[in-house]
Amino acid sequence: MDRVHEMEVLVAIADVGSFAAAGRRLHISPPAVTRAVASLEARLGVRLLNRTTRSLSMTEAGVRFLETARSVLAGIEAAEKEALGEMAAPQGRLTVTTSFTFGRTALAPIVSEFLGAHPQVSLSVLLIDRTVNLVEEGIDVAVRIGPLSDSSLIARRVGQVRRLLVASPKYLDRRGWPQNPSDLKLHSIIAFTGLVANRKWGYLDRGGVAYQSFEPRLEINDAATAIAAATAGDGITVALSYMVAEQLRSGALVPVLEPVTPPPVPVHLVHPHNRLVAPKVRAFIDFAAPKLSRRLQELAVDPLGETPGAEAPG
Numbered sequence: 001m002d003r004v005h006e007m008e009v010l011v012a013i014a015d016v017g018s019f020a021a022a023g024r025r026l027h028i029s030p031p032a033v034t035r036a037v038a039s040l041e042a043r044l045g046v047r048l049l050n051r052t053t054r055s056l057s058m059t060e061a062g063v064r065f066l067e068t069a070r071s072v073l074a075g076i077e078a079a080e081k082e083a084l085g086e087m088a089a090p091q092g093r094l095t096v097t098t099s100f101t102f103g104r105t106a107l108a109p110i111v112s113e114f115l116g117a118h119p120q121v122s123l124s125v126l127l128i129d130r131t132v133n134l135v136e137e138g139i140d141v142a143v144r145i146g147p148l149s150d151s152s153l154i155a156r157r158v159g160q161v162r163r164l165l166v167a168s169p170k171y172l173d174r175r176g177w178p179q180n181p182s183d184l185k186l187h188s189i190i191a192f193t194g195l196v197a198n199r200k201w202g203y204l205d206r207g208g209v210a211y212q213s214f215e216p217r218l219e220i221n222d223a224a225t226a227i228a229a230a231t232a233g234d235g236i237t238v239a240l241s242y243m244v245a246e247q248l249r250s251g252a253l254v255p256v257l258e259p260v261t262p263p264p265v266p267v268h269l270v271h272p273h274n275r276l277v278a279p280k281v282r283a284f285i286d287f288a289a290p291k292l293s294r295r296l297q298e299l300a301v302d303p304l305g306e307t308p309g310a311e312a313p314g
Contacts, residue, residue, distance in 0.1 A: 007069040009036040090283040091120035098143035101223045103127040106295045129194040146265045153270040159296030160264035162241040166253040171233040181212035188235030191216035192226040195238045203260040242299040
Protein backbone atom coordinates (compact mmCIF):
# COMPACT_ATOMS: atom_id res chain seq x y z
CA MET A 1 0.00 0.00 0.00
CA ASP A 2 1.16 3.58 -0.69
CA ARG A 3 3.20 4.74 2.30
CA VAL A 4 2.24 8.38 1.77
CA HIS A 5 -1.44 7.40 1.75
CA GLU A 6 -0.97 5.49 5.02
CA MET A 7 0.57 8.59 6.60
CA GLU A 8 -2.30 10.74 5.33
CA VAL A 9 -4.79 8.35 6.91
CA LEU A 10 -3.02 8.38 10.27
CA VAL A 11 -2.79 12.18 10.29
CA ALA A 12 -6.48 12.46 9.39
CA ILE A 13 -7.45 10.11 12.23
CA ALA A 14 -5.39 12.16 14.67
CA ASP A 15 -6.95 15.41 13.44
CA VAL A 16 -10.61 14.35 13.45
CA GLY A 17 -10.65 11.68 16.15
CA SER A 18 -12.32 8.73 14.42
CA PHE A 19 -11.93 6.30 11.55
CA ALA A 20 -15.30 7.27 10.03
CA ALA A 21 -14.57 11.02 10.11
CA ALA A 22 -11.09 10.41 8.65
CA GLY A 23 -12.71 8.48 5.79
CA ARG A 24 -15.08 11.36 5.07
CA ARG A 25 -12.21 13.84 5.11
CA LEU A 26 -10.15 11.77 2.67
CA HIS A 27 -13.19 10.62 0.60
CA ILE A 28 -12.47 6.93 1.25
CA SER A 29 -14.55 4.23 2.93
CA PRO A 30 -14.16 3.27 6.64
CA PRO A 31 -12.85 -0.19 5.63
CA ALA A 32 -10.18 1.51 3.52
CA VAL A 33 -9.14 3.55 6.58
CA THR A 34 -8.92 0.37 8.65
CA ARG A 35 -6.83 -1.37 5.98
CA ALA A 36 -4.41 1.56 5.76
CA VAL A 37 -3.84 1.60 9.53
CA ALA A 38 -3.44 -2.19 9.67
CA SER A 39 -0.94 -2.11 6.78
CA LEU A 40 1.06 0.67 8.42
CA GLU A 41 1.17 -1.05 11.82
CA ALA A 42 2.13 -4.39 10.23
CA ARG A 43 4.95 -2.83 8.25
CA LEU A 44 6.29 -0.92 11.27
CA GLY A 45 5.77 -3.83 13.65
CA VAL A 46 4.22 -1.61 16.36
CA ARG A 47 0.75 -0.56 17.40
CA LEU A 48 0.10 3.10 16.64
CA LEU A 49 -3.47 3.40 17.91
CA ASN A 50 -5.34 2.13 20.94
CA ARG A 51 -8.90 1.63 19.81
CA THR A 52 -12.02 0.22 21.38
CA THR A 53 -15.67 0.58 20.48
CA ARG A 54 -15.81 3.72 22.65
CA SER A 55 -12.40 5.37 22.51
CA LEU A 56 -9.44 6.06 20.27
CA SER A 57 -5.99 7.24 21.32
CA MET A 58 -2.39 7.26 20.11
CA THR A 59 0.21 4.95 21.60
CA GLU A 60 3.62 6.40 22.45
CA ALA A 61 4.96 4.96 19.20
CA GLY A 62 1.97 6.47 17.40
CA VAL A 63 2.67 9.93 18.79
CA ARG A 64 6.30 9.75 17.68
CA PHE A 65 5.42 8.45 14.22
CA LEU A 66 2.63 11.04 13.82
CA GLU A 67 5.10 13.90 14.26
CA THR A 68 7.38 12.41 11.60
CA ALA A 69 4.43 11.76 9.27
CA ARG A 70 3.29 15.36 9.50
CA SER A 71 6.80 16.54 8.65
CA VAL A 72 7.06 14.18 5.67
CA LEU A 73 3.67 15.22 4.28
CA ALA A 74 4.52 18.90 4.70
CA GLY A 75 7.75 18.33 2.81
CA ILE A 76 5.96 16.55 -0.03
CA GLU A 77 3.43 19.36 -0.32
CA ALA A 78 6.18 21.97 -0.34
CA ALA A 79 8.02 20.06 -3.07
CA GLU A 80 4.88 19.81 -5.17
CA LYS A 81 4.17 23.52 -4.78
CA GLU A 82 7.70 24.35 -5.83
CA ALA A 83 7.50 22.01 -8.83
CA LEU A 84 4.20 23.51 -9.93
CA GLY A 85 5.42 27.02 -9.41
CA GLU A 86 2.52 27.90 -7.09
CA MET A 87 3.55 31.52 -6.89
CA ALA A 88 4.21 31.81 -10.63
CA ALA A 89 1.76 33.43 -13.03
CA PRO A 90 -1.23 31.19 -13.87
CA GLN A 91 -0.79 29.52 -17.23
CA GLY A 92 -2.16 26.75 -19.43
CA ARG A 93 -5.64 25.79 -20.63
CA LEU A 94 -8.53 26.09 -18.19
CA THR A 95 -11.89 24.42 -18.84
CA VAL A 96 -15.01 25.97 -17.28
CA THR A 97 -18.62 24.85 -17.59
CA THR A 98 -22.06 26.23 -16.76
CA SER A 99 -25.55 26.29 -18.27
CA PHE A 100 -26.31 28.07 -21.55
CA THR A 101 -28.37 30.88 -20.01
CA PHE A 102 -26.08 31.50 -17.03
CA GLY A 103 -23.08 31.51 -19.33
CA ARG A 104 -24.60 34.12 -21.62
CA THR A 105 -26.12 36.21 -18.84
CA ALA A 106 -23.47 36.22 -16.13
CA LEU A 107 -20.26 34.39 -17.02
CA ALA A 108 -19.36 35.67 -20.51
CA PRO A 109 -18.13 39.17 -19.53
CA ILE A 110 -16.18 37.74 -16.59
CA VAL A 111 -14.41 35.28 -18.89
CA SER A 112 -13.38 38.13 -21.17
CA GLU A 113 -12.03 40.17 -18.25
CA PHE A 114 -10.14 37.16 -16.86
CA LEU A 115 -8.39 36.54 -20.17
CA GLY A 116 -7.34 40.18 -20.27
CA ALA A 117 -5.90 39.92 -16.77
CA HIS A 118 -4.11 36.59 -17.33
CA PRO A 119 -2.49 36.51 -20.79
CA GLN A 120 -0.83 33.12 -20.22
CA VAL A 121 -4.14 31.32 -19.65
CA SER A 122 -6.43 30.06 -22.43
CA LEU A 123 -10.03 29.13 -21.73
CA SER A 124 -12.45 26.48 -22.93
CA VAL A 125 -16.01 27.36 -21.90
CA LEU A 126 -18.60 24.59 -22.19
CA LEU A 127 -22.23 25.70 -21.99
CA ILE A 128 -24.21 22.56 -21.14
CA ASP A 129 -27.68 22.27 -19.59
CA ARG A 130 -26.82 19.18 -17.57
CA THR A 131 -24.70 18.29 -14.56
CA VAL A 132 -21.33 17.02 -15.74
CA ASN A 133 -18.78 14.86 -13.93
CA LEU A 134 -15.82 17.22 -13.64
CA VAL A 135 -13.17 14.54 -13.17
CA GLU A 136 -14.41 12.18 -15.88
CA GLU A 137 -14.88 14.99 -18.43
CA GLY A 138 -11.65 16.84 -17.61
CA ILE A 139 -13.28 20.06 -16.41
CA ASP A 140 -11.47 22.37 -14.01
CA VAL A 141 -14.26 24.64 -12.72
CA ALA A 142 -18.06 24.64 -12.88
CA VAL A 143 -20.90 26.91 -11.82
CA ARG A 144 -23.49 24.83 -9.95
CA ILE A 145 -26.98 26.17 -9.22
CA GLY A 146 -28.84 24.36 -6.45
CA PRO A 147 -27.85 22.15 -3.51
CA LEU A 148 -24.55 20.33 -3.97
CA SER A 149 -24.85 16.54 -3.99
CA ASP A 150 -21.19 15.72 -4.72
CA SER A 151 -19.18 16.00 -1.50
CA SER A 152 -15.89 15.44 -3.36
CA LEU A 153 -16.04 18.95 -4.84
CA ILE A 154 -14.55 22.08 -3.30
CA ALA A 155 -17.16 24.85 -3.43
CA ARG A 156 -17.24 28.63 -3.00
CA ARG A 157 -20.70 30.13 -2.68
CA VAL A 158 -21.25 33.24 -4.81
CA GLY A 159 -24.96 33.93 -4.36
CA GLN A 160 -28.44 32.55 -4.73
CA VAL A 161 -31.34 32.49 -7.19
CA ARG A 162 -35.07 31.76 -7.03
CA ARG A 163 -37.18 29.43 -9.11
CA LEU A 164 -40.23 31.43 -10.24
CA LEU A 165 -43.45 30.88 -12.15
CA VAL A 166 -43.90 33.78 -14.56
CA ALA A 167 -46.37 34.87 -17.24
CA SER A 168 -47.15 37.96 -19.29
CA PRO A 169 -49.89 40.34 -18.10
CA LYS A 170 -51.80 39.84 -21.37
CA TYR A 171 -51.88 36.07 -20.85
CA LEU A 172 -53.17 36.52 -17.30
CA ASP A 173 -55.77 39.05 -18.45
CA ARG A 174 -57.00 36.49 -20.95
CA ARG A 175 -56.83 33.32 -18.84
CA GLY A 176 -56.97 34.61 -15.27
CA TRP A 177 -54.51 34.30 -12.40
CA PRO A 178 -53.94 30.87 -10.82
CA GLN A 179 -54.95 31.07 -7.16
CA ASN A 180 -53.30 27.85 -5.98
CA PRO A 181 -50.89 25.29 -7.47
CA SER A 182 -53.67 22.93 -8.58
CA ASP A 183 -54.91 25.68 -10.92
CA LEU A 184 -51.83 25.09 -13.08
CA LYS A 185 -53.66 22.13 -14.62
CA LEU A 186 -56.11 24.65 -16.12
CA HIS A 187 -53.37 26.78 -17.73
CA SER A 188 -51.03 26.58 -20.70
CA ILE A 189 -47.65 25.60 -19.28
CA ILE A 190 -44.40 26.23 -21.14
CA ALA A 191 -41.85 23.78 -19.71
CA PHE A 192 -38.11 24.33 -19.99
CA THR A 193 -36.89 20.77 -19.51
CA GLY A 194 -33.75 21.91 -17.71
CA LEU A 195 -35.93 23.03 -14.77
CA VAL A 196 -39.03 20.80 -14.97
CA ALA A 197 -37.80 17.62 -16.59
CA ASN A 198 -40.27 15.62 -14.48
CA ARG A 199 -43.21 17.93 -15.33
CA LYS A 200 -43.62 18.99 -11.72
CA TRP A 201 -43.34 22.32 -9.91
CA GLY A 202 -42.17 22.42 -6.28
CA TYR A 203 -43.87 24.91 -3.97
CA LEU A 204 -44.06 25.74 -0.27
CA ASP A 205 -46.75 23.89 1.65
CA ARG A 206 -47.10 24.10 5.45
CA GLY A 207 -43.39 24.62 5.98
CA GLY A 208 -42.31 21.91 3.55
CA VAL A 209 -42.11 21.45 -0.20
CA ALA A 210 -44.94 19.84 -2.18
CA TYR A 211 -45.17 19.17 -5.90
CA GLN A 212 -47.82 19.93 -8.48
CA SER A 213 -47.73 17.94 -11.70
CA PHE A 214 -48.93 19.34 -15.01
CA GLU A 215 -49.06 18.49 -18.70
CA PRO A 216 -47.11 21.13 -20.68
CA ARG A 217 -48.68 22.79 -23.69
CA LEU A 218 -45.14 23.45 -24.95
CA GLU A 219 -42.03 21.58 -23.83
CA ILE A 220 -38.61 22.80 -24.92
CA ASN A 221 -34.95 22.32 -23.96
CA ASP A 222 -33.94 25.99 -24.32
CA ALA A 223 -34.66 28.48 -21.54
CA ALA A 224 -34.51 31.56 -23.75
CA THR A 225 -37.15 30.15 -26.11
CA ALA A 226 -39.44 29.20 -23.23
CA ILE A 227 -39.13 32.70 -21.75
CA ALA A 228 -39.77 34.30 -25.15
CA ALA A 229 -42.94 32.23 -25.54
CA ALA A 230 -44.15 33.29 -22.10
CA THR A 231 -43.36 36.93 -22.88
CA ALA A 232 -45.40 36.60 -26.08
CA GLY A 233 -48.41 35.53 -24.02
CA ASP A 234 -48.38 31.82 -24.79
CA GLY A 235 -48.51 30.61 -21.19
CA ILE A 236 -46.85 30.26 -17.79
CA THR A 237 -43.25 29.11 -17.54
CA VAL A 238 -40.77 28.23 -14.79
CA ALA A 239 -37.54 30.25 -14.76
CA LEU A 240 -34.68 31.03 -12.43
CA SER A 241 -34.79 34.64 -11.27
CA TYR A 242 -31.61 35.71 -13.08
CA MET A 243 -33.09 34.49 -16.38
CA VAL A 244 -36.08 36.86 -16.22
CA ALA A 245 -34.73 39.79 -14.21
CA GLU A 246 -35.05 42.28 -17.06
CA GLN A 247 -38.53 41.10 -18.06
CA LEU A 248 -39.75 41.38 -14.47
CA ARG A 249 -38.32 44.88 -14.10
CA SER A 250 -39.93 46.02 -17.36
CA GLY A 251 -43.26 44.38 -16.58
CA ALA A 252 -43.13 42.13 -19.65
CA LEU A 253 -43.47 39.22 -17.22
CA VAL A 254 -44.93 39.03 -13.73
CA PRO A 255 -44.56 36.30 -11.08
CA VAL A 256 -47.56 34.16 -10.24
CA LEU A 257 -48.28 32.14 -7.10
CA GLU A 258 -45.59 34.16 -5.30
CA PRO A 259 -46.83 33.34 -1.75
CA VAL A 260 -45.78 29.72 -2.28
CA THR A 261 -42.58 30.39 -4.24
CA PRO A 262 -39.81 28.05 -3.01
CA PRO A 263 -36.88 29.51 -1.06
CA PRO A 264 -33.72 30.57 -2.93
CA VAL A 265 -31.17 27.97 -3.98
CA PRO A 266 -27.41 28.59 -3.76
CA VAL A 267 -24.97 29.25 -6.58
CA HIS A 268 -21.43 27.89 -6.20
CA LEU A 269 -18.17 27.83 -8.08
CA VAL A 270 -16.86 24.28 -7.71
CA HIS A 271 -13.72 22.38 -8.64
CA PRO A 272 -12.48 18.82 -8.00
CA HIS A 273 -10.81 18.13 -4.68
CA ASN A 274 -7.04 18.08 -5.11
CA ARG A 275 -4.39 18.33 -2.44
CA LEU A 276 -2.78 21.08 -4.50
CA VAL A 277 -4.94 23.45 -6.55
CA ALA A 278 -3.37 24.55 -9.85
CA PRO A 279 -2.57 28.29 -10.01
CA LYS A 280 -4.87 28.75 -13.03
CA VAL A 281 -7.83 27.27 -11.10
CA ARG A 282 -7.15 29.30 -7.99
CA ALA A 283 -6.72 32.47 -10.07
CA PHE A 284 -10.00 31.97 -11.93
CA ILE A 285 -12.03 31.29 -8.78
CA ASP A 286 -10.51 34.24 -6.90
CA PHE A 287 -11.17 36.47 -9.91
CA ALA A 288 -14.66 35.24 -10.81
CA ALA A 289 -16.23 34.74 -7.37
CA PRO A 290 -16.66 38.41 -6.35
CA LYS A 291 -17.71 39.40 -9.87
CA LEU A 292 -20.33 36.65 -10.06
CA SER A 293 -21.59 37.67 -6.64
CA ARG A 294 -22.07 41.27 -7.81
CA ARG A 295 -23.67 40.11 -11.06
CA LEU A 296 -26.16 37.94 -9.18
CA GLN A 297 -27.04 40.92 -6.99
CA GLU A 298 -27.71 42.96 -10.12
CA LEU A 299 -29.98 40.22 -11.44
CA ALA A 300 -31.69 39.51 -8.12
CA VAL A 301 -35.45 40.02 -8.19
CA ASP A 302 -37.59 38.71 -5.36
CA PRO A 303 -40.88 36.89 -5.98
CA LEU A 304 -42.83 40.13 -5.66
CA GLY A 305 -40.87 41.62 -8.54
CA GLU A 306 -38.91 44.05 -6.36
CA THR A 307 -35.18 44.59 -6.67
CA PRO A 308 -33.24 44.07 -3.41
CA GLY A 309 -30.91 46.70 -2.03
CA ALA A 310 -27.17 46.36 -1.66
CA GLU A 311 -27.31 43.35 0.65
CA ALA A 312 -25.33 40.43 -0.76
CA PRO A 313 -27.20 37.24 -1.50
CA GLY A 314 -26.93 34.58 1.17
